[in-house]
Amino acid sequence: MAKSHVSTSINGEPVEYLCDPGDTLLDVLRNELQLTGTKEGCGSGDCGACSVTLNGRLVCSCLVLGVEAEGAEVGTIEGVGANDKLHVIQEKFLEHAALQCGVCTPGLIVSTKALLEENPNPTEEEARYYLAGNLCRCTGYDKIIRAVMDAAETMREGA
Numbered sequence: 001m002a003k004s005h006v007s008t009s010i011n012g013e014p015v016e017y018l019c020d021p022g023d024t025l026l027d028v029l030r031n032e033l034q035l036t037g038t039k040e041g042c043g044s045g046d047c048g049a050c051s052v053t054l055n056g057r058l059v060c061s062c063l064v065l066g067v068e069a070e071g072a073e074v075g076t077i078e079g080v081g082a083n084d085k086l087h088v089i090q091e092k093f094l095e096h097a098a099l100q101c102g103v104c105t106p107g108l109i110v111s112t113k114a115l116l117e118e119n120p121n122p123t124e125e126e127a128r129y130y131l132a133g134n135l136c137r138c139t140g141y142d143k144i145i146r147a148v149m150d151a152a153e154t155m156r157e158g159a
Contacts, residue, residue, distance in 0.1 A: 011079025048134030100138035
């Protein structure tokens with residue numbers, strides 16, 4: 001089968017790659033582009049570990065084909081912080097100890113960023129609902145939600 005040429009933008013940078021028609025975006029990110037921050041948890045779209053944004057929409061990269069990124073803007077965990085500085089969301093996850101093994105953390109941070117871009121002032125219920133597609137086996141979610149709510153408040157205050 002012939003490989004497909006894809007021109008896209010990842011974290012604001014133009015990127016080109018070749019992929020097989022059946023390669024997932026997750027496979028391309030990790031194996032072709034060495035962007036290994038995005039994790040594979042289940043491979044079936046049930047855990048959210050591989051969450052990225054595609055044209056501003058939160059998606060599970062294990063369910064998107066690499067060729068579907070043609071002409072799109074992809075956002076990964078590598079694009080959340082800037083110039084060796086953590087994003088406030090990342091800082092709050094650390095501050096609230098909202099991570100343990102780390103498999104779910106990149107997907108949760110990307111999902112939180114998408115949530116707060118869409119709704120800068122979510123209620124706890126809205127945050128829990130939005131992040132329901134991200135499974136964590138370690139933390140119990142309370143620390144995650146506290147980190148999300150604190151990040152939302154800090155971002156609203158302009159810090």
